[in-house]
Amino acid sequence: xxxxxxxxxxxxxxxxxxxxxxxxxxxxxxxxxxxxxxxxxxxxxxxxxxxxxxxxxxxxxxxxxxxxxxxxxxxxxxxxxxxxxxxxxxxxxxxxxxxxxxxxxxxxxxxxxxxxxxxxxxxxxxxxxxxxxxxxxxxxxxxxxxxxxxxxxxxxxxxxxxxxxxxxxxxxxxxxxxxxxxxxxxxxxxxxxxxxxxxxxxxxxxxxxxxxxxxxxxxxxxxx
Numbered sequence: 001x002x003x004x005x006x007x008x009x010x011x012x013x014x015x016x017x018x019x020x021x022x023x024x025x026x027x028x029x030x031x032x033x034x035x036x037x038x039x040x041x042x043x044x045x046x047x048x049x050x051x052x053x054x055x056x057x058x059x060x061x062x063x064x065x066x067x068x069x070x071x072x073x074x075x076x077x078x079x080x081x082x083x084x085x086x087x088x089x090x091x092x093x094x095x096x097x098x099x100x101x102x103x104x105x106x107x108x109x110x111x112x113x114x115x116x117x118x119x120x121x122x123x124x125x126x127x128x129x130x131x132x133x134x135x136x137x138x139x140x141x142x143x144x145x146x147x148x149x150x151x152x153x154x155x156x157x158x159x160x161x162x163x164x165x166x167x168x169x170x171x172x173x174x175x176x177x178x179x180x181x182x183x184x185x186x187x188x189x190x191x192x193x194x195x196x197x198x199x200x201x202x203x204x205x206x207x208x209x210x211x212x213x214x215x216x217x218x219x220x221x222x223x224x
Contacts, residue, residue, distance in 0.1 A: 041066075045110035053100035060097055067111060068093075071118045078122040081210065088125060092118045128217050169219040177212030180205055 045066065051059035068089060075085035075092075095117050103113055170178050183194045191209070195202040 042109055042111075046105045049096075049100050049103050049105075049110055049113075052097060053103070060093065063096070063110075063114075064093055067114050070111075071114055074115060075118055075122055078119070079125065083210075084125060088118060088122045091121045095121065129213065131217070165220055166216075169216040172219055173212050173215045177208045177215065180208040181212045181216075184209055 045063065048059045048063045048066075052063065071092065072085055072089050075088040076082065079085045079088060092114065096114065103110075108116070170181065173181075179198070180194060183189045183197065184191070189197065191202060191205050194200075195205045198205070
């Protein structure tokens with residue numbers, strides 16, 4: 001059930017991550033009414049996880065309400081992007097739902113466990129984003145020097161495969177995202193220059209490139 005909520009973002013637990021984004025931002029700027037760190041609240045959180053392990057969605061909702069704003073603040077600090085931070089928190093709570101039975105209260109507190117989950121999910125997303133950027137950058141260099149490429153090079157099959165993967169991924173993303181990425185990586189334009197050429201707000205251009213890169217990353221990972 002929670003997996004379904006995660007995919008369509010309409011579940012009772014996760015819907016306000018995307019539908020009420022402004023609430024999450026506001027909550028990160030103020031302290032919770034009750035501390036999640038004292039002994040009583042730690043025990044309550046442990047009990048929540050035990051109930052989550054038994055499939056109790058209400059317990060997951062309560063756990064989310066207690067810790068989500070703090071975890072979102074951590075994710076935002078690491079990702080430096082609101083949408084990515086929301087996705088990290090969302091993925092983390094799906095993980096908590098699925099792995100609650102593996103939690104050991106003798107080893108780590110509930111909040112520290114949740115922080116570890118968010119940190120790991122954020123690191124995974126950052127690494128995946130960097131891998132796509134490296135692939136696109138390498139393919140760009142190869143495109144620009146294709147006329148001078150040594151066809152007998154032992155590396156040519158690898159580069160050819162990467163170029164093909166990038167071309168395939170580019171062909172599958174939305175037109176506006178593809179155009180922005182091509183101008184940024186293949187034409188060497190800055191974000192400001194792209195915005196001027198397309199008469200489009202700078203923030204929109206940055207969002208298109210970011211979303212396009214995320215989309216390409218997902219496509220490239222599927223191909224591996």
